[in-house]
Amino acid sequence: MGCSLAASLVARIKEIKRTVNPDYLFVEPSEMVLTQEMVDATRMGRRDVSYDIGPFITLIDGPAFERVWEERQPLLLGQIHKADLVAVSRTDLLGAAQVKGILLTLKEYRNPVLMLSVRTGQGLEEVMQPIVTG
Amino acid sequence: MKLVSVSGTNGSGKTTLIRELFGRLWKEGKRSAVIVNEDGVIDYDPEFLRENDTWVTYLRGG
Numbered sequence: 001m002g003c004s005l006a007a008s009l010v011a012r013i014k015e016i017k018r019t020v021n022p023d024y025l026f027v028e029p030s031e032m033v034l035t036q037e038m039v040d041a042t043r044m045g046r047r048d049v050s051y052d053i054g055p056f057i058t059l060i061d062g063p064a065f066e067r068v069w070e071e072r073q074p075l076l077l078g079q080i081h082k083a084d085l086v087a088v089s090r091t092d093l094l095g096a097a098q099v100k101g102i103l104l105t106l107k108e109y110r111n112p113v114l115m116l117s118v119r120t121g122q123g124l125e126e127v128m129q130p131i132v133t134g
Numbered sequence: 135m136k137l138v139s140v141s142g143t144n145g146s147g148k149t150t151l152i153r154e155l156f157g158r159l160w161k162e163g164k165r166s167a168v169i170v171n172e173d174g175v176i177d178y179d180p181e182f183l184r185e186n187d188t189w190v191t192y193l194r195g196g
Binding site for chain 2: 009016022024025026029030033034035038042051056057061064089090124128131
């Protein structure tokens, strides 16, 4: 995330705080943004406007894991690093052996990893908890 | 206002998860907004946003 984009993000956060002031403001960054960059940008914003910083969640695409891990490992590791919660998504499309393989690969970098499926509801309570508490 | 970041590669289900969380938070009486810093392949359905009293804005570029 470049400096100007981080500044634009902060400006947008400020605008939403002033105009909408929702209970929760979600940020869905571009896929190339690392979690550390989001942490830095959102901290920077608090110099200018008051808000709480909730969990930094990273989703790992379950069905595409093998390919993405092979091609873009530095990106995935950069999104895992500094995340408060890491979840393997779309687990309803995975077999038991695939889940085992993903967890084994990630174990060295992150443990625990949440299994998440919006379709079946698996893991949703665990995602909600750090959002609504603390 | 509490900020929640949802990162991941394209297709990892960020928008799907955020939409689900909007609905759950709305049922608890909480209002949400989202800033999408994305190339915008999947847009949020305006009807869904109205029903959930949710606000969305796009930030272009990576």
